[in-house]
Amino acid sequence: xxxxxxxxxxxxxxxxxxxxxxxxxxxxxxxxxxxxxxxxxxxxxxxxxxxxxxxxxxxxxxxxxxxxxxxxxxxxxxxxxxxxxxxxxxxxxxxxxxxxxxxxxxxxxxxx
Amino acid sequence: xxxxxxxxxxxxxxxxxxxxxxxxxxxxxxxxxxxxxxxxxxxxxxxxxxxxxxxxxxxxxxxxxxxxxxxxxxxxxxxxxxxxxxxxxxxxxxxxxxxxxxxxxxxxxxxx
Numbered sequence: 001x002x003x004x005x006x007x008x009x010x011x012x013x014x015x016x017x018x019x020x021x022x023x024x025x026x027x028x029x030x031x032x033x034x035x036x037x038x039x040x041x042x043x044x045x046x047x048x049x050x051x052x053x054x055x056x057x058x059x060x061x062x063x064x065x066x067x068x069x070x071x072x073x074x075x076x077x078x079x080x081x082x083x084x085x086x087x088x089x090x091x092x093x094x095x096x097x098x099x100x101x102x103x104x105x106x107x108x109x110x111x112x
Numbered sequence: 113x114x115x116x117x118x119x120x121x122x123x124x125x126x127x128x129x130x131x132x133x134x135x136x137x138x139x140x141x142x143x144x145x146x147x148x149x150x151x152x153x154x155x156x157x158x159x160x161x162x163x164x165x166x167x168x169x170x171x172x173x174x175x176x177x178x179x180x181x182x183x184x185x186x187x188x189x190x191x192x193x194x195x196x197x198x199x200x201x202x203x204x205x206x207x208x209x210x211x212x213x214x215x216x217x218x219x220x221x222x223x224x
Contacts, residue, residue: 043214049216101147101209103149
């Protein structure tokens with residue numbers, strides 16, 4: 001199985017500041033026929049199911065604020081929140097579906 | 113619009129059985145790998161089982177091998193998880209997923 005490793009495990013950022021979460025896969029998850037990275041980012045708040053933020057590494061889900069962006073290719077990926085809002089406090093997960101289906105361990109984002 | 117609706121969860125005694133169902137719409141179910149994912153209270157997301165589009169290949173996490181069976185009915189766009197010999201540690205919210213997790217989940221509680 002492809003192992004997904006997120007960093008950091010937890011993060012505290014001031015309101016209005018940038019938050020950056022990293023996700024590294026143990027092998028490339030670039031699907032060459034489509035030239036798409038098979039990586040999804042989720043946000044999960046307490047008592048709620050995970051919510052899709054970004055898919056194909058950089059495509060924002062409909063309705064997701066544009067302060068959320070995804071980047072990266074191959075094995076290294078980043079989720080960026082450009083200006084942290086109070087409602088962004090949550091746990092964030094990356095997930096790949098290249099040949100299998102695995103999640104990172106999650107990153108807890110809090111307000112500093 | 114992609115929709116995955118899980119059902120069948122509930123309270124069951126240790127050693128008991130349960131069958132989860134997932135009804136899918138909005139994508140080509142019959143050509144998609146499908147996966148059951150679970151999240152125990154306070155824990156991260158864990159792949160439980162996956163099944164090939166034609167049902168000929170299946171994956172199980174070690175902790176459920178021999179107790180859980182994943183199956184599908186492509187004519188009904190439905191995915192199933194048969195769970196036997198349930199243990200307290202199987203308590204979790206169970207989600208079904210194609211390439212991306214989009215369901216609301218169903219809660220399974222194993223307790224006497």
